[in-house]
Amino acid sequence: MFYAVLTTLCWSTVAVAFKISLSQMSYVKLLMIASVAALIVFFIDSFRKGAFRGFRVDASLLKYAALGLMNPFLYYLVLFKAYDLLPAQVAQPLNYSWQILLLLLSVPFLGAKVSGRQVLWLCVSFVGIILISMQGSITGFQIESVGGVFLALGSAFIWAFYWIFNSKVSSELDSSLRLFFNFLFGTIYLLIYASIFDDFSLPSTSGVFAALYVGLFEMGLTFIFWSKALELAVNRAAVVGVTYLSPVVSMVLIYFVLGEEFYQTTIVGFVLIICGIIFSAKSPRKIK
Numbered sequence: 001m002f003y004a005v006l007t008t009l010c011w012s013t014v015a016v017a018f019k020i021s022l023s024q025m026s027y028v029k030l031l032m033i034a035s036v037a038a039l040i041v042f043f044i045d046s047f048r049k050g051a052f053r054g055f056r057v058d059a060s061l062l063k064y065a066a067l068g069l070m071n072p073f074l075y076y077l078v079l080f081k082a083y084d085l086l087p088a089q090v091a092q093p094l095n096y097s098w099q100i101l102l103l104l105l106s107v108p109f110l111g112a113k114v115s116g117r118q119v120l121w122l123c124v125s126f127v128g129i130i131l132i133s134m135q136g137s138i139t140g141f142q143i144e145s146v147g148g149v150f151l152a153l154g155s156a157f158i159w160a161f162y163w164i165f166n167s168k169v170s171s172e173l174d175s176s177l178r179l180f181f182n183f184l185f186g187t188i189y190l191l192i193y194a195s196i197f198d199d200f201s202l203p204s205t206s207g208v209f210a211a212l213y214v215g216l217f218e219m220g221l222t223f224i225f226w227s228k229a230l231e232l233a234v235n236r237a238a239v240v241g242v243t244y245l246s247p248v249v250s251m252v253l254i255y256f257v258l259g260e261e262f263y264q265t266t267i268v269g270f271v272l273i274i275c276g277i278i279f280s281a282k283s284p285r286k287i288k
Helices: 002-022 029-048 061-085 087-097 098-110 114-131 146-168 175-197 205-232 235-244 246-258 264-282
Strands: none
Touching: 002 061, 002 087, 002 175, 002 235, 002 246, 029 175, 029 205, 061 087, 061 175, 061 235, 087 098, 087 114, 087 235, 087 246, 087 264, 098 146, 098 264, 114 146, 114 264, 146 246, 175 205, 205 235, 205 246, 235 264, 246 264
């Protein structure tokens, strides 16, 4: 529970950190700095645990090259661009809908069975997604950034697919070492992408520190905390339940730190999404 609370606190601050960082640099630069910071964290943790001992370079690295293409490269490029185009109060809950999408996608890809009760709560969550997407306009005709909405939802799809494919990849490697290789390949892809679509000039010092914070507390240390929480958990459902507080705390920080005035559609939609996630998770789930 201690590590679950640490994870929740870290995840609660990242929406604010994203917006602060993006106010001082491009989304590509933010991802580049953050990805390198996370890569160093995973290397240190893998080295500390002796995970490199006995490791051999072989064809199995190709699967990490594929996973690295999804996370951090594609997922965070799409997510950061969404935050660049949308208010944090809109981008954050739309991205958080990945849990709903994961449940739906697990039916064709993992052979999961969804109960009628789960379908009901999934529908409730999707109503919440639609309301948040409207960005304060009940008619839906005054959406400030349609592209941003699609990118935020696209990031949720990418994240859900990443976890599905990751669960299908059998590996005896330590979790930090797996993430090290994911981020190693992802950083290589980023270097290529930045050389074409961005430049390598450094932002302000405060911008660099903000990006390093994202790398440490959205990507690096938080993944380690979460893995540790699941590893030590006696009751995994209780541990996962703690993380449901993350978007709630995040919304409070968005209001007080970023000073965003909430749309009525955001508040109602946010409540519907959280309720849908919590109650669909409580429904019985069967795997073939």
